[in-house]
Amino acid sequence: MKPDFETLAEQHSHEIYVYLWRMLGDTQDAEDCLQDTFLRAYKAYKRLDEKANTRAWLYKIATNVARTHLKKRSRTTSRTSDLDPQLLGQNPNLDINLDTAQQLEEVSAAVQLLPEKQQAALMMRKYQELSYPEIATALKTSEESARANVYQALKKLRKQFAAQVQVTP
Structure with missing residues (x-):
């Protein structure tokens, strides 16, 4: 029921x-x-x-x-610099380390560049902790496709951040 x-x-x-x-x-x-x-x-x-x-x-x-x-x-609209509401929890005055906030912003920006289905699947799996069958239902796709979307998203993010680490002194 x-x-x-x-x-x-x-x-x-x-x-x-x-x-x-x-x-x-x-x-x-x-x-x-x-x-x-x-x-x-x-x-x-x-x-x-x-x-x-x-x-x-x-x-x-x-x-x-x-x-x-x-x-x-519009693609030209800039993102706000609001903090992640889950990080704030019940205390909006939480003092967050500037480096951590910058890293979160970089990860968030990288996730925003992923294809829509990969982005949605990744966020449902890693942030919202949905199961692959739930992701498949939400995205109207197979469970295998949901797994592949998460895998490909993580692969792209790892590649992007590995390249940044090599370039950064």
Whole structure:
């Protein structure tokens, strides 16, 4: 039996927000897309199969909303320098080492350059800890393709950062 929609929203809104923030790199965009995600989910919830994986279903909706938003957003829009909301936890006054913040920004920028499916699969797996079947459902692909997308994303990031380490004195 699927939970009522309010319970579902309460259970998953924070993790979906963090996922959207990582996809979009902007607090306001993430909040807007979160609202759009749950609005679309609410409208479709009655048609959702009782046995469906609601978490993966929400990620699928969030991914589609984020993709649509990214297509609309100008390529020249600069990212904000907001801190990762998961790092802040409950304490927004957390003192973060500048080097660590810079490294996080570099990794985030590199992830933003990945192809959409690789980016989404990587974030779902490494940041949101979704299983490969959940990722496959969210991205409307096979489990093997979900694994391949994560693998290729990690391979590209390793290659990029290995090149930076060799160039940096």
